[in-house]
Amino acid sequence: QKEVEQNSGPLSVPEGAIASLNCTYSDRGSQSFFWYRQYSGKSPELIMSIYSNGDKEDGRFTAQLNKASQYVSLLIRDSQPSDSATYLCAVKSSGNTGKLIFGQGTTLQVKP
Amino acid sequence: DTEVTQTPKHLVMGMTNKKSLKCEQHMGHRAMYWYKQKAKKPPELMFVYSYEKLSINESVPSRFSPECPNSSLLNLHLHALQPEDSALYLCASSQMGGGLGSPLHFGNGTRLTVT
Numbered sequence: 494q495k496e497v498e499q500n501s502g503p504l505s506v507p508e509g510a511i512a513s514l515n516c517t518y519s520d521r522g523s524q525s526f527f528w529y530r531q532y533s534g535k536s537p538e539l540i541m542s543i544y545s546n547g548d549k550e551d552g553r554f555t556a557q558l559n560k561a562s563q564y565v566s567l568l569i570r571d572s573q574p575s576d577s578a579t580y581l582c583a584v585k586s587s588g589n590t591g592k593l594i595f596g597q598g599t600t601l602q603v604k605p
Numbered sequence: 606d607t608e609v610t611q612t613p614k615h616l617v618m619g620m621t622n623k624k625s626l627k628c629e630q631h632m633g634h635r636a637m638y639w640y641k642q643k644a645k646k647p648p649e650l651m652f653v654y655s656y657e658k659l660s661i662n663e664s665v666p667s668r669f670s671p672e673c674p675n676s677s678l679l680n681l682h683l684h685a686l687q688p689e690d691s692a693l694y695l696c697a698s699s700q701m702g703g704g705l706g707s708p709l710h711f712g713n714g715t716r717l718t719v720t
Contacts, residue, residue: 536693
C-alpha cells in the first residue's frame with residue numbers, strides 16, 4: 494500500500510464547475526497535510542495547509558480533512574482553465590524525521 | 606515570485622563534468638531540502654538540512670554532494686552524473702520546530718540534462 498494515494502486522473506471538469514480532488518494516507522499519526530499545485534514544467538506551489546479535522550476555506554479552494562478515515566480532499570469552486578495543473582497531496586509523516594510524503598498527483602483539466 | 610531562488614534555471618552537462626546547483630532563501634527558514642523530480646512523477650526527497658547540518662540523506666549516490674554553507678544557502682555539487690540523472694532539481698525550505706509541520710516552499714527548480 495502506498496503511503497499517500499491519489500487518483501492520477503486526468504480529472505476533467507467544465508469551466509465553472511466544482512473540481513473534487515481526493516487523497517488517502519496510511520500513517521495514522523500524521524498531523525500535517527498540504528496541497529500543492531504544479532503547472533507543467535514548473536515547481537510545486539503551496540495552495541493549502543490543513544491540520545485539524547473539518548473544512549478550511551481560502552478563496553475558491555476548500556481543503557477537507559478526516560483523520561479517522563485518513564482522508565484529505567481539495568475542492569475547487571468555479572473552476573477556471575487556469576486551474577488546469579497537477580495537484581499534489583503531501584502528508585508530513587509522524588516520527589522524528591517528519592518527512593513530507595507526496596502522492597502521485599492528480600491531473601486536472603478544466604475545459605472552457 | 607518564489608522566495609526561494611535557484612540557479613541556474615537550466616543546465617546541460619556531460620558525464621565527466623563537475624557542476625553545482627545553488628539555492629538561496631531569505632525567509633529565515635532553518636530547514637532546507639533537495640528534491641529530484643522526473644516527468645509525471647512526484648518530487649522525490651534527496652537531502653534535508655536542519656540548522657545547517659545534514660539530517661536526512663535518502664541513500665543518494667555519492668555523485669551528488671550537498672553543502673549548506675550557512676542558513677540561507679544550499680548547494681548541490683554534481684560529478685560524474687549519468688543520463689538517468691536528468692531531471693528537475695528542486696530546492697525547498699521550511700520553518701523548524703513547533704508541534705505541527707510547516708509547509709515547504711519550493712524554488713523554481715533547475716532543469717538538468719546530462720548528455
